[in-house]
Amino acid sequence: MKKYTVAVVGATGAVGQEMIRVLESRQFPIERLVPLASEKSAGTTVEFGGKHITVEKLTHSSFADNHIEIALFSAGGDVSAEFAPSAAKAGAVAIDNTSHFRMHESVPLVVPEVNPEDIKLWKTTGIIANPNCSTIQMVIALKPLHDEWEIERIDVSTYQAVSGAGARAMQELMDQMQSIFTFNFDAFEPKKFPHKIALNAIPHIDKFEANGYTKEELKMVNESQKIMHHKMQISATCVRVPVLRGHSEAITVRFKNEASALKAVELLQKARDVVIMDDNSKNHYPTPLASTDKDEVFVGRIRADIYDKKTLHFWVVADNLRVGAATNAVRIAEKWIETEGAK
Numbered sequence: 001m002k003k004y005t006v007a008v009v010g011a012t013g014a015v016g017q018e019m020i021r022v023l024e025s026r027q028f029p030i031e032r033l034v035p036l037a038s039e040k041s042a043g044t045t046v047e048f049g050g051k052h053i054t055v056e057k058l059t060h061s062s063f064a065d066n067h068i069e070i071a072l073f074s075a076g077g078d079v080s081a082e083f084a085p086s087a088a089k090a091g092a093v094a095i096d097n098t099s100h101f102r103m104h105e106s107v108p109l110v111v112p113e114v115n116p117e118d119i120k121l122w123k124t125t126g127i128i129a130n131p132n133c134s135t136i137q138m139v140i141a142l143k144p145l146h147d148e149w150e151i152e153r154i155d156v157s158t159y160q161a162v163s164g165a166g167a168r169a170m171q172e173l174m175d176q177m178q179s180i181f182t183f184n185f186d187a188f189e190p191k192k193f194p195h196k197i198a199l200n201a202i203p204h205i206d207k208f209e210a211n212g213y214t215k216e217e218l219k220m221v222n223e224s225q226k227i228m229h230h231k232m233q234i235s236a237t238c239v240r241v242p243v244l245r246g247h248s249e250a251i252t253v254r255f256k257n258e259a260s261a262l263k264a265v266e267l268l269q270k271a272r273d274v275v276i277m278d279d280n281s282k283n284h285y286p287t288p289l290a291s292t293d294k295d296e297v298f299v300g301r302i303r304a305d306i307y308d309k310k311t312l313h314f315w316v317v318a319d320n321l322r323v324g325a326a327t328n329a330v331r332i333a334e335k336w337i338e339t340e341g342a343k
């Protein structure tokens with residue numbers, strides 16, 4: 001089997017570190033791993049395959065110089081905007097975790113469980129975009145239900161972990177929690193969030209737009225429609241909560257046709273990378289802690305609407321750093337190898 005030279009851009013970040021762990025745990029066919037980051041982390045090391053590999057400074061020639069074939073980007077939108085085209089120019093496929101290219105018409109936006117066929121469109125730009133973390137787990141759970149009953153409208157409220165805002169945001173929550181234990185709650189001023197996040201819930205992720213929605217909420221709207229190739233109505237309210245890892249979502253979905261909770265369980269049981277946790281008598285439902293370090297989307301609290309036979313409600317949880325970022329990117333790379341890699 002052919003092995004690939006793989007770059008991880010942003011290798012020292014929350015998502016980049018997880019990417020390296022996922023590549024290793026899935027036994028991705030790697031010939032050589034090239035970790036890239038900013039000047040600040042150049043010279044530090046990351047662990048892969050029992051070895052310490054030195055992080056290199058990202059430059060425009062990093063990809064050609066290292067003969068990179070697959071480049072996984074998670075170093076922020078500006079870095080992707082500037083450097084993903086260099087990776088593509090050097091002949092690599094760039095799989096980008098940031099929001100920069102997601103809505104570009106000529107860049108495919110892919111969740112392998114939902115629209116793997118879009119990967120073939122990578123050739124136009126050399127870039128494949130990885131959706132927003134909240135979108136990925138939602139569309140994985142919705143796809144089998146959409147295929148059965150056709151979605152008309154989705155209303156979703158998210159409860160998003162701080163790791164969605166990066167490694168420093170995780171530290172900010174830990175520092176604030178520590179300050180509470182030492183009765184010194186005023187010691188840590190918020191930096192990554194608009195308010196203190198410890199013991200709090202903040203209904204504000206990313207910037208506000210003129211229509212009153214945040215960019216994060218509009219990402220869920222636009223990206224879901226692009227991935228599912230379906231113009232359903234969507235409204236999202238995205239909330240940051242003091243959880244380290246694992247985004248939760250309360251989803252209400254109205255279909256074109258009559259739906260049933262029992263049939264939904266049956267459909268989701270057969271779906272790839274979905275696990276049902278739904279036994280109220282045993283307090284068995286998904287939680288962020290139970291989803292940590294897992295590669296599946298967990299679904300529970302599946303119930304019919306009290307008034308409308310076309311509406312279902314459920315609760316979806318997934319590890320945002322894995323399912324919502326690293327694992328989805330690596331699954332895209334695996335699918336790319338399967339369908340395009342050898343051509």
Ligand SMILES: NC(=O)c1ccc[n+]([C@@H]2O[C@H](COP(=O)([O-])OP(=O)(O)OC[C@H]3O[C@@H](n4cnc5c(N)ncnc54)[C@H](OP(=O)(O)O)[C@@H]3O)[C@@H](O)[C@H]2O)c1
Pocket residue numbers: 009010011012013014015016036037038039040041042058073074075076077079097098099131132133163164165166167168320321324325
């Ligand atoms: N966290 C999530 O759940 C999630 C999910 C989906 C997508 N994303 C997206 O993925 C990206 C990274 O997120 P994160 O949470 O991993 O952030 P993070 O923990 O802050 O890590 C950022 C990474 O980017 C590197 N970097 C920053 N500026 C750079 C530059 N000029 N050149 C090269 N490398 C640079 C950093 O390297 P240094 O160590 O050198 O600073 C670090 O490795 C963001 O665009 C984010 O929106 C995150």
